[in-house]
Each structure stands twice: as structure tokens, then as C-alpha cells.
Amino acid sequence: MVEFWSANSELIIYVLVVISAVLLLLVSTKLLYKWLIKKTLKKYPNEKPTTLKLVKRVLNTLWVILGVAALSFVFISEDKYAVAAKNFEKIVYVGFVLVFTIIGSSVVDTLFGRVIKKTIASDGDPTSYKFLRYLSVFGVYFFGAILATLAFPALRGVAQTALGGAGILALVLGVASQEALANIIGGIFIISFKPFRVGDVIKISDTLVGSVKDITLRHTVIQNYQNKMIVIPNAIINKEKVTNYDLEEKKICQWIEIGISYDSDIDLAKSIMKEECENHPNIFDNRTNQDIGNGVPLVIVRVIDLGDSSVTIRAWAWAWDYASAFVMKCELYESIKKRFDAEGVEIPFPHRTLVFKDKQMETFKNCYSSKD
Structure with missing residues (x-):
């Protein structure tokens, strides 16, 4: 036993330190999560802490993965330490980029959500804010995805081109489909020219009349009078003749x-x-x-x-x-x-008059008589 300890003491201590560090991070994350939940519910009791739960899960998963990656050094030869260390750095980098991306998108979404609630409470038009919220959240995730690709040499050139400014549009045009781009551009046109807004009653066809509930990057959501949510791509709705019953005057x-x-x-x-x-x-x-x-x-x-x-x-x-x-x-x-x-006012209904020639009438009478 003494010989085993003296031969492997450094490895054993390393393993115990790694496990202890992972457990400490898990416990710290849990305590921090409870504290943030308490503060959030106290200040905003009507908001669900969905983002905090997601961040907690991502962090716990990240700590476990990092712990396993750190323990893998015990089972590999020293000549592979350099490669393993680079992989470890990539995991740390991508993990924290993911965490900060989620936090950033949540902050943007929450801020816009509060502005939208205040706008609705003051009888304002929340359409622009709703569309900007989707656009901003998409931008945060897009930027996070670009930063994550920087960790991979094969994709680093694409990421640097996209971050260069003019490459963003080229990257989107190359990756996105024509239909998706048409929907996004259609949504921008709707927000810019405002043929209808959130809350307006519009008519797309004789069978599709309802209230506009949301305008996203891809589609417009209409709630009809059967309480069904109709999702129409922005590219399609821009091609239709839309009757807006709430534009200017409602009468x-x-x-x-x-x-x-x-x-x-x-x-x-x-x-x-x-x-x-x-x-x-x-x-x-x-x-x-x-x-x-x-x-x-x-x-x-x-x-x-x-x-x-x-x-x-x-x-x-x-x-x-x-x-x-x-x-x-x-x-x-x-x-x-x-x-x-x-x-005594008559509403007419269709009448049909049947005219029989003499021979046809005679044949009809004979057939009728034979049946009797």
C-alpha cells in the first residue's frame, strides 16, 4: 500500500483535486442559482426564471465535462498532453461562449419584454418592439455562434470574414435559403411600412379574418374568430391583398x-x-x-x-x-x-321547370302505370 501511494501519490492527489473542484463548482452553482431565483422572484414575481434554469443546467454540464476532460490526463501519455490541453481550452472557451450567449439573449429578451408590457399598458403600439426583440435575440445568438467557431481552425476563416462587417450579409446569403430571406425581408417591410400592427383586425381572404397577435422574423401570427392561431410566412402575406379594419378609422x-x-x-x-x-x-x-x-x-x-x-x-x-x-x-x-x-315579402328561391315532349311524356306515363 505504501509503495502504491509513493508511486501514484501525485496522480491520486490530482484526481482528488479535480473531483473536489467539480463538486465545489456544482455546489457553488446551485447556491448561486437559489440566490438569483430568490432575488428575481422578489423583484419580478410574474416572470418565470427559465433562463436561470437553463444557465444552471449548462454550467453543471460544463463542470462535469471539464472534470472528465481533466481526469483524462491521467490515462494518456505525456506526449499527448499538448493536444489534450488544447482540447481542454476549446471546451472551456465554447462552454463560456454558450453561457454568455444565453445570458445575453435573455437580458435582451427580458428588456424588450418589459418595454412591450409598458407600451401595451399605455395603449401604445408594441409592433416595432416585438420585431426588434426577435431581431436582437437572433443577433446575439448569431454573434455567439461566430465566436464559437473561432475555436475551430477550419472554421476560423469563415468567422473572421463574418465578423469583418461586410461578410455578415454574404454569410447569411450563402447559408440561408431564398425563402427564409424572403420571409425576413418581408417582416422588415411590414415593420417599416406598417400595413398592419399587432392587435389590428385584418382580412387576408373571405375565410381568413382575425387579429394580429405577433410579427416575427419569419411569420405573422393571426388569431381568427374560432380562436385558432394561423401562422402565415411574411413572404406570402406581403403578396396578398390585406384589408385592415383598424387602419386609421375603425368604423x-x-x-x-x-x-x-x-x-x-x-x-x-x-x-x-x-x-x-x-x-x-x-x-x-x-x-x-x-x-x-x-x-x-x-x-x-x-x-x-x-x-x-x-x-x-x-x-x-x-x-x-x-x-x-x-x-x-x-x-x-x-x-x-x-x-x-x-x-308577406317573398324571398325567392330557385325553381326548376321540366318540359316533356309528347312521346317522352307518354313513355313516362306507361312506365309509371306498369309499376302500379
Whole structure:
């Protein structure tokens, strides 16, 4: 035993020191984590410490990997110490770059998040801040990835070119796909020209109407009235014709169109539609003082088309926003239909007339008689 100790005392002490150092780092990380959690929850009780948990896990993993790497010196020959030392330095460098990248992105995300909350609380527009938050977090991770590649000689030239300034765009163009770049550029155009903002109600197609919830580097998120989140790439949404119901003024003119039969009383139908529209609680008086003085009615009703089987009548009814206009339209169709039924105004439906020639009619009668 004495001989074993005297022959391997240095290695044993080295192993014990490494293990002790790893345990000390693990315990220190845990204590620091608890202290930071306590401080964070005390100052910001509504924020989840997700980043602190992630940093703790990364650090614990890094300490273990460094410990294993340090212990590997015991099992390799002295002529390989130089290579092992370089690998050890790479692990330390990449590990700390990863930790600081996570911390940096978290700080940026948290700061923008607080600014967005204050902006929303003061009834401001958070669209630009939300987009800048995604752009800044992406920039931090991109910069961290470039720094990490500096540890590898084969990739060092690419990293130095990218860090040179003009090489950043060239690197992105070379690595990213055309579609991804189109989405990013599309997002920048949306933020710059503001055809819509977060919170606006927009219409992309007849079946896609909803409120804008988020605008990211890649896509725009729309929440429709079925409470479904629709994700549309920015490159696609930039090609579509977008109707923004909240751009400048929110008031909206809702058309109420109904076809009546040619035998029905047009004046009675117009009067019913006008009364029902004016009595609806969502109606909005869009007339100016001059219009009121000139006797312009609250709801204008006109015949707009003489179709093949119906007379189309339209009422122009205003509401203060899209949601109230949609509810008003649905309820008016129901109330007008009931009034039409009660007062004898007919809404035509398709009829089909079948004409039989004499021989065909005779054949039809014979077939019918044979069945009896």
C-alpha cells in the first residue's frame, strides 16, 4: 500500500483535486442559482426564471465535462498532453461562449419584454418592439455562434470574414435559403411600412379574418374568430391583398343585401330593412351635421340590381368596428327575414321547370302505370 501511494501519490492527489473542484463548482452553482431565483422572484414575481434554469443546467454540464476532460490526463501519455490541453481550452472557451450567449439573449429578451408590457399598458403600439426583440435575440445568438467557431481552425476563416462587417450579409446569403430571406425581408417591410400592427383586425381572404397577435422574423401570427392561431410566412402575406379594419378609422360600413321576388312590394321591403337596421343596437350614426340638416337618412336603402329571379335591395348600415358589424349583419338577416315572412315579402328561391315532349311524356306515363 505504501509503495502504491509513493508511486501514484501525485496522480491520486490530482484526481482528488479535480473531483473536489467539480463538486465545489456544482455546489457553488446551485447556491448561486437559489440566490438569483430568490432575488428575481422578489423583484419580478410574474416572470418565470427559465433562463436561470437553463444557465444552471449548462454550467453543471460544463463542470462535469471539464472534470472528465481533466481526469483524462491521467490515462494518456505525456506526449499527448499538448493536444489534450488544447482540447481542454476549446471546451472551456465554447462552454463560456454558450453561457454568455444565453445570458445575453435573455437580458435582451427580458428588456424588450418589459418595454412591450409598458407600451401595451399605455395603449401604445408594441409592433416595432416585438420585431426588434426577435431581431436582437437572433443577433446575439448569431454573434455567439461566430465566436464559437473561432475555436475551430477550419472554421476560423469563415468567422473572421463574418465578423469583418461586410461578410455578415454574404454569410447569411450563402447559408440561408431564398425563402427564409424572403420571409425576413418581408417582416422588415411590414415593420417599416406598417400595413398592419399587432392587435389590428385584418382580412387576408373571405375565410381568413382575425387579429394580429405577433410579427416575427419569419411569420405573422393571426388569431381568427374560432380562436385558432394561423401562422402565415411574411413572404406570402406581403403578396396578398390585406384589408385592415383598424387602419386609421375603425368604423365600417356593412352591406345588408337581400333579394325579393318581383311580385313583392319593393317599398315595403325597403321600409322593413331600414327600420330593422336603425333599431339595431350596433348601428353607428356616420352622418355629418350637414347630412343631418339635409335630411340624409341614418340608413340608406336602395335597389341595386334586377336579377333573373329577384330584385336585390341593399342597406348601408354603419358600425363602430368589424366585430360589431359582423354581429349586426347576422342579427339583421334574421330579424329582416322574420319581418318579411310576417308581412308577406317573398324571398325567392330557385325553381326548376321540366318540359316533356309528347312521346317522352307518354313513355313516362306507361312506365309509371306498369309499376302500379
